[in-house]
Amino acid sequence: MLVANLDKTEKKALRNQFGETLVALGEENQNIVVLDADLACSTQTALFAKRFPERFFNQGIAEQDLMNTAAGLATTGKIPFLSTFAIFATGKAWEPLRNTVCYSHLNVKICPTHSGLSLGEDGASHQSIEDIALTRVIPNLVVLVPADAVETEAAVRWAADYVGPVYIRLVRPNCPVIHDTTRYRLEPYQMQVLRPGTDITLVGTGETVYHALIAAERLATQGIEAEVINCPFIKPLDPHALIESARKTGRVLTVESHNVIGGLGGAVCEALSEQLPTPVKRLGVQDRFGQSGTAEALFAEYGIDSAAIEAAVLAWLPQH
Amino acid sequence: MLVANLDKTEKKALRNQFGETLVALGEENQNIVVLDADLACSTQTALFAKRFPERFFNQGIAEQDLMNTAAGLATTGKIPFLSTFAIFATGKAWEPLRNTVCYSHLNVKICPTHSGLSLGEDGASHQSIEDIALTRVIPNLVVLVPADAVETEAAVRWAADYVGPVYIRLVRPNCPVIHDTTRYRLEPYQMQVLRPGTDITLVGTGETVYHALIAAERLATQGIEAEVINCPFIKPLDPHALIESARKTGRVLTVESHNVIGGLGGAVCEALSEQLPTPVKRLGVQDRFGQSGTAEALFAEYGIDSAAIEAAVLAWLPQH
Amino acid sequence: MLPETSPLTTTTDAVTPHSPLSRDALPTLAAKLRLDILQMIFEAQSGHPGSSLSCIDLLVSLWFAHMRHTAAQAKWPQRDRFVMSKGHGAPALYAVLMEAGYIPKEEISTLRKVHSNLQGHPASRYVAGVDVSTGSLGQGLSCAVGMALGLRLDQSPARVYALLGDGECQEGNTWEAVMSAAHHQVSRLTAIVDRNRLQIDGSTESIKALGDLAPKFEAFGWNTLTIDGHDFDQIHQALMEADRLAESSTRPTVIIANTVKGKGVSFMENQAGWHGKAPNAEQFEQAMTELQATYSRLLAS
């Protein structure tokens, strides 16, 4: 399912893929409408706006209004996709998302871009390191975190078909394409083993999946076989693959561009504690705020890039 | 530390205790100011408003404004306590809480009442079953969930002394007083073993602590010794007592008036997975919305009252 | 709970909307529904009598004389839409929906009980006739704008109504929506503000003064009409005028309806304390006696 050569794979921004897929969906389905809150040029919903101006609504800098307008549109049979930065979609509009969209089980797709640390230079106020926790706790909401452009397209298309609220967490930078387009298929609610291994299980979601894969390659040269699992569906989550892997390796390391509290690491700990208690270490933002910097600098500073993953594995595993 | 006879202990509403403690603090410290958002009669900040009208600000039905006004007051050296229902404090004002109060590390105390299912008849739209997850994930924020009026008073007083943002989760109904006032002391960041046991560890927070204690009493008559742990500090959390208990019992059951995702159960799973992987089951709202009903009816319906705890333990433990 | 249906459910059957009641029938019906409201809240021993009595005349006018809709086809695409933005007025809405056939009458005694469809605040998953759940204030007007935008895309003639509390106009989201509606020129949207001058903690003017609401909406680009929200003629005329304005102007219209919180029950009128409190048996009896007297008088006239 993976591309042949990870080191040399092309890069594509998930937000660009998102914008393009929206346009394609717009062609296919008259009911697709798109909303933004004065960030259309950043989130790439501007592509849809250009192609289908009458089905695009820029609600200005008003995120509660954004969410509730989408809710209203959904009641008339439209399929609203909305975007803005993740911190605003989930933070400023949490209550409309919860009480209006999810409680009413409305067919709204919340697809913010610029989640996590890789938003970069804008700094802490704009870096959502909490949105997985914020969305995972809402009943009725499906939470998806695509790892690359291929998965992004599949996720957006899947969300368009699924009836009900879906959250898709996207990021700003160009991300290496890890999935082979021709062989890739989205498996709803499943985790996928992207690379088999026996010594430790690395679980990533979104951007960190690539870093986990690279770390695994480097570890392999040191005689450590890390199994790498991709977790695109944070909720609902069928932990089958995780449990099988943990049974084999006995150690799980989670990696996320998110607070280590309540996010992917939290979901993994909850699943394992219930079904197969296993030692887990969580890489991610260690409960502090983000800061300005390039995506790369921040992934290093906050210890979630491939080097940090490699180091964490080496520190954890018994000496060879 | 516990009262002598749990069955016959008096009841007191945490929100009433909150209101009274605010008045006492207001007498002691001129810098205490209080804010509400048109729920002062429910949250009991009305007591403070009556006594210190010039230091009370009713911001009307405007929760973002409530949070940010408190932030502004804090920058002038005031110690703002704000209240409203938990769903609005954390849901409508999440982003101001995060970006303005916590990122600036302002000395604001967020003390909503009416959290969880026991809010009762108003139903799902008003029942906050997510606020532990929503607050636990914010850096710099201390999260406290008092189990009774005694702990509420201590928590509010502790928050007044602590410099920085504190979230105190309170509830609407009259709650049995479980702590003996004369012997009780708040132990910052610690969990307390309220009842020793060897067969299973029950961890509660807030209202559910009482139910866990009652369940433990009933289980004892059936030959099962449950250790009961109170977790008033959700964050920061020193899991020492939990780890010791889990080492002894090998089984942990968490109980919360909150979604089982990302709350107390999540915090416990994260701590144990890291330090001592142990089987955990989580009682709480099983990722669905609340509904209207009395507090008692809802605790039964959602499986978090003493009977449900007892049943869960009996179902889990090997037959005697 | 209702079975899951697609919002796109359409029908090939001809739909006959509910035929409007005559002007004369409205006060009598409103008087009757006031009895239902009290009944519901008393049996639940919980709920918002003041808020419900304040808006029932407006709801009756809308649902029985003005809106095109039918319980036989609750999801009829051409139906006029209604958003109960002040969701805590649920008993008033439930009384209307029962009368209009959306909710079985026998559910009247289930308000706010476990497993009931009559949730404390109107929930779309539980009750036909409710398109979007409300309860958290400030959100309904944005939802209504979204509905109007969706209907306009479909070239539907349907109108959209939203009922807001006056205290609810303190919510920022309300003003986001006010700005949005004007910008999008959704002239088929009519907002009605239940201007009873009370919120939970006291008078709106003492808590966070709203002052004159009409100039605020005007400054934001709306048509405004101010009426007595208990005068059925004025309500009717305002709704007709809103219809005219929907075609003759590009602006949305707000009806500021001056009302009396607790209207119809002497001891509840204009009392913040009756915002959200159930009467005890004695109070209930007195309230019912008063309401019954009004109802009988209207029936007889």
Add this chain to the structure above:
Amino acid sequence: MLPETSPLTTTTDAVTPHSPLSRDALPTLAAKLRLDILQMIFEAQSGHPGSSLSCIDLLVSLWFAHMRHTAAQAKWPQRDRFVMSKGHGAPALYAVLMEAGYIPKEEISTLRKVHSNLQGHPASRYVAGVDVSTGSLGQGLSCAVGMALGLRLDQSPARVYALLGDGECQEGNTWEAVMSAAHHQVSRLTAIVDRNRLQIDGSTESIKALGDLAPKFEAFGWNTLTIDGHDFDQIHQALMEADRLAESSTRPTVIIANTVKGKGVSFMENQAGWHGKAPNAEQFEQAMTELQATYSRLLAS
């Protein structure tokens, strides 16, 4: 990061506030700080030039001619307060704070870099002179009201200023605060709206029309003044007038400052595209040439 200090830090030393610059010095200083702004953003290759250039004349007038404050005692309790509600204008604020001695000049090249104090948006934990972190739009005016309430409790004569973007006036929280300020009669609060008629995706009027802002604030009970936000005389007079109104009326005052986004750099002026984009080397050179020319001309005159 700054060391943790209590907001109550007081001092027994006499505090001498920064002495105001003369009217004539202001345009020159603003021209100089425009160079700093461009420098910072170019070195960072990230940041908001249009937004910063739009408000620098207002900031210079406030911080160097009007506000009572001193970098020597950043937490002086009697200081006037300033909230940069449009936090993305951070480079303008940083240029001012550097000039005023709150931030060491050598930090100019650290904007938006890891471990820098010059975060993308002003953060109170990192920079003296910033009382509350901003960046998320819509929140600053409420904070400013809170400050004004706190200062009034302390019977402080300090004034509070908040600078808002015009697009920021689409945020509901802004209107919550507008209503709140009027209700609480915090007349020592002055809001300044940087009315450059642009937001990220285009003109404010095309995205979500703000129309005339003054009547909106008036309808909400504010004094309003409308000026050219690049005319130092008008800015000065408006700030003086706001001072007078603070004592003669019970209303807060808003200054609607008509501005040009990107002001001072020809190719950035009135271009939404320069809202938040760093110039490349060539553009930077052109911009600096233009700004330097203005600065030299003013220095000479």
